[in-house]
Amino acid sequence: AxxxxxxxxxxxxxxxxxxxxxxxxxxxxxxxxxxxxxxxYASVEALRAAYAFTDLxxxxxxxxxxxxxxxxxxxxxDMTMAYIDHARADKVRHAEIxxxxxxxTERGIGxxxxxxGIARALREARDQHGFSSAMIMSFLRHLSEEDAFATxxxxxxxxxxxxxxxxxxxxxxxxxxxxxxxxxxxxxxxxELGFHLVAHAGEEGPPEYVLSALDVLKVExxxxxxxxxxxxxxxxxxxxxxxxxTVCPLSNLKLCVVDxxxxxxxxxxxxxxxxxxxxxxxxxxxxxxxxxxxxAIASSLALTREELLQLARNGINASFLPATDKARLM
Ligand code: ES4
Ligand code: ZN
Numbered sequence: 001a002x003x004x005x006x007x008x009x010x011x012x013x014x015x016x017x018x019x020x021x022x023x024x025x026x027x028x029x030x031x032x033x034x035x036x037x038x039x040x041y042a043s044v045e046a047l048r049a050a051y052a053f054t055d056l057x058x059x060x061x062x063x064x065x066x067x068x069x070x071x072x073x074x075x076x077x078d079m080t081m082a083y084i085d086h087a088r089a090d091k092v093r094h095a096e097i098x099x100x101x102x103x104x105t106e107r108g109i110g111x112x113x114x115x116x117g118i119a120r121a122l123r124e125a126r127d128q129h130g131f132s133s134a135m136i137m138s139f140l141r142h143l144s145e146e147d148a149f150a151t152x153x154x155x156x157x158x159x160x161x162x163x164x165x166x167x168x169x170x171x172x173x174x175x176x177x178x179x180x181x182x183x184x185x186x187x188x189x190x191x192e193l194g195f196h197l198v199a200h201a202g203e204e205g206p207p208e209y210v211l212s213a214l215d216v217l218k219v220e221x222x223x224x225x226x227x228x229x230x231x232x233x234x235x236x237x238x239x240x241x242x243x244x245x246t247v248c249p250l251s252n253l254k255l256c257v258v259d260x261x262x263x264x265x266x267x268x269x270x271x272x273x274x275x276x277x278x279x280x281x282x283x284x285x286x287x288x289x290x291x292x293x294x295x296a297i298a299s300s301l302a303l304t305r306e307e308l309l310q311l312a313r314n315g316i317n318a319s320f321l322p323a324t325d326k327a328r329l330m
Contacts, residue, residue, distance in 0.1 A: 016246035021282025076117025137169035244318030
């Protein structure tokens with residue numbers, strides 16, 4: 001009970017959050033009705049019951065199907081505002097949010113609609129509540145490099161309109177069989193353009209993908225990275241470089257990356273000196289927002305208050321905020 005109060009009071013950052021993964025079944029049903037989209041589920045309960053995953057792909061299939069209800073600028077705004085309400089309730093002070101334009105442009109939704117709805121909510125929360133945020137446009141790695149370039153070309157004319165928010169590029173979706181090398185050239189272009197770079201690596205994929213995310217893509221953070229532990233030399237490098245890993249405990253449990261939270265390696269990695277952070281990934285699908293993720297590891301791994309504080313500090317340090325804003329959050 002005391003630990004719960006400590007976690008609830010801890011100011012947090014969220015650095016690994018897919019906005020499409022915050023679409024709760026209730027809102028998903030409401031948007032389906034509003035947009036006259038047929039759903040293959042009879043009720044909110046039936047949809048929630050389908051959230052029993054065996055691996056990353058079994059989740060992604062439902063996640064992309066769920067995103068089909070998102071049609072208008074208002075839909076993206078409503079989804080983002082619902083996330084902000086959860087984040088603020090969990091004392092999240094700053095969030096760097098992934099969004100996947102290809103999931104929507106493939107369905108005929110304009111990329112301008114996606115940017116506009118998300119950004120309107122983030123700006124409103126900044127102006128009304130001082131909620132700080134950034135947007136990280138992510139490429140779907142199961143699609144081609146050519147597709148990623150086309151997405152970048154479609155987004156760049158919007159850069160100036162969203163320069164207060166859009167500062168990063170990410171890489172997500174099906175990891176196995178889609179190594180970082182596939183996106184070497186488009187990431188090089190994004191680096192030249194001055195974007196911050198991150199990539200999912202070492203979630204289901206091998207530690208070699210973490211190495212190529214670092215050496216080929218030149219990322220500044222690794223999303224997940226939990227399989228790095230299989231390569232001791234890589235672990236030493238991550239410690240030496242203080243390379244942030246955005247770890248998502250409940251996600252790893254729900255997607256069977258770990259069998260039991262008591263076996264999660266976040267505590268070992270923290271104690272070994274890695275710059276690990278706590279994040280919620282796709283909270284509507286994985287059963288919890290930020291506080292739930294902190295609570296799950298605190299109770300299963302016997303983390304001390306000092307360790308929880310260190311995790312929160314690591315999040316501030318690993319963010320793309322300017323040093324003055326980081327100092328303000330410490
Ligand atoms: C994702 Cl957990 C995870 N891994 C890879 N891609 C994703 N997209 C949304 N959630
Ligand atoms: Zn993720």
